[in-house]
Amino acid sequence: MSDYKYTESDLENALLQWFSEDLGYSVTFGPDIAIDGQYPERKSYGDVILVDRLRNAIKNMVRDLPDEAADEVIRKVRLVESSAGLMTANHEFHKLLTWGVDVSYRNEDGENVADTIPLIDFSNPKNNDFLVVNQYTVIENKHNRRPDVVVFVNGLPLVVFELKNPADPAATVGGAFNQIQTYKKEIPSLFAYNEICVLVDHIKNALAGTVSADMERFVGWKSVDGEKIVKNNDLETLIKGMFTKERLLDIVKNFIVFETEKDSRNNVTKVIKKLAAYHQYFAVNKAVAKTIDASSAKGDRRAGVVWHTQGSGKSLSMVFYAGKIIQAMDNPTLVLLTDRNDLDGQLFGVFSKCADLIRQTPKQAQDRTDLKSLLSVASGGVVFTTIQKFMPEEKGDKHPLLSERRNIIVIADEAHRSQYDFIDGFARHMHDALPNASFIGFTGTPIELSDKNTRAVFGEYVDVYDITRAVEDKATVPIYYEARLAKIDLLKELTPKIDAEFEELTEGEEAEKKEQLKSKWARLEAMIGSEKRIALIAKDLVDHFEARLGAMDGKGKVVWFV
DSSP: OOOOOOOHHHHHHHHHHIIIIITOOEEEEGGGGSTTSSSOOOSSTTOOSOHHHHHHHHHHHSTTOOHHHHHHHHHHHHHGGGSSSHHHHHHHHHHHHHHOEEEEEEOTTSOEEEEEEOSSOSSOGGGSOEEEEESOOEEETTEEEOOSEEEEETTEEEEEEEEOOTTOTTOOHHHHHHHHHHHHHHOHHHHTTOOEEEEEEETTEEEEEOTTOOGGGOBOOOOSSSSSOOSSBOHHHHHHHHOSHHHHHHHHHHSEEEEEEEETTTTEEEEEEEEOOHHHHHHHHHHHHHHHHHTSTTOOSEEEEEEEOTTSOHHHHHHHHHHHHHHHTTSOEEEEEESSHHHHHHHHHHHHHTHHHHTSOOEEOOSHHHHHHHHOSSSOOEEEEEGGGGSOSSTTOOOOOOOOOSSEEEEEESOOOTTOOTTTSHHHHHHHHSTTOEEEEEESSOOOTTOHHHHHHHOSEEEEEOHHHHHHTTSSOOOOOOOOOOOOOOOGGGHHHHHHHHHHHTTTSOHHHHHHHHHHHHHHHHHHOGGGHHHHHHHHHHHHHHHHOOOOOSSSOOOOOO
């Protein structure tokens, strides 16, 4: 057996090879393009952008753009380095990167032109310059630092890899994370343009995150195609899964959001940058493709259900979906549907924080009249409403028409409620109100096998990310259950109260269903005695909430005693 120890140099060479041979990136050695290198592309070690590459890319995308206008674009890009605070600079650059740079100039005919100039051609990835540079020295404020690997797109340093020696047990991804924190303090100009940071301490342990992420927010990328899932945080899978040219641009444009949060400890507002995890990325793209198909002339308007277990970022997945479907379908109207006011407020808050991605300000419908008003547009709009607004005033009445447009997408949160029926439930009234809309559901709990209504409204699963995978990915902590019958002394006088509660809880249920429940409880009573009927009621509640459990106790273990 070989006693060869895999080194950091081997790690770096493998990484460069995957980028070059498998993904088609150009690769160069940092010292070669330095000011004193063999093929200089920088005027100083303080320059973090490869300016000539950026200028050439701009001129290639906008061929009649005057040189002065291209120079103005570059000036505005470099100006972000002087912003007050790294995250302010990073956020400002991200908007320039994804939206373009506004400039005014005179064209060949002497006319004044106001235009938005792209920094990246997102629609045609091959029309961009992709370069990987290892050992890229940056000197800033007398700090001399050399990040291991930097990925440039059109001369812009979008990705930084920090590698640690896999042969050294003390060299961990935690150490790589700490190194990134040092870089942020000492060479912040480089990170003003950063979109993704990658920490690596082994060929089988690579994690990706953002410039604002805490260590626990760095996660692996466990699939190349969204179908085959690897068990570990494999570096090769991360590179080939995240950094194909098309996918890197897709992630940068559609799967990064900025949120502002107030730190209660010091009452300071901070900017948080969030990157989609692999399960969110693949699920959203599947959902977008299914929605386009479902909403087409031949589609059945059922875009499916995304089941991502509680704690795995379902709300943010809905934001990513909204941002991308708005672009893919030329700005449709989105109706975000919840079944409770508090959930409506929570989801509205998440979308409001991510307004940059959806490129419009979401609105909450106050009542049915307001909802109809918000839908009375030709396109566009992100409208939040509760499902109760789709109930007519009198049972059996038909809900009035709100809009006949096809370019309306109804996005239901927790799409598995029993009310989604076509007889006199919300599904019927939604379809009466929006007869040509398409429907997609996002849920944190599985759809019951007997639930035909949800499938009839939304269709089958588009993507599943269950609790097993979430625990394996450390997206949520493990849950443990202990099911047993507890000894309970039930006073006889409480029995009538239990029967009354049963009648109230099952109000509206079909008689056959109620008899089934009574029969089930009666069988247990015959075995364990009437004083323990409360135990079975508790068990039914646990069976229900077990599927709906989303909050942990902070200790990584939840035990139900039944």
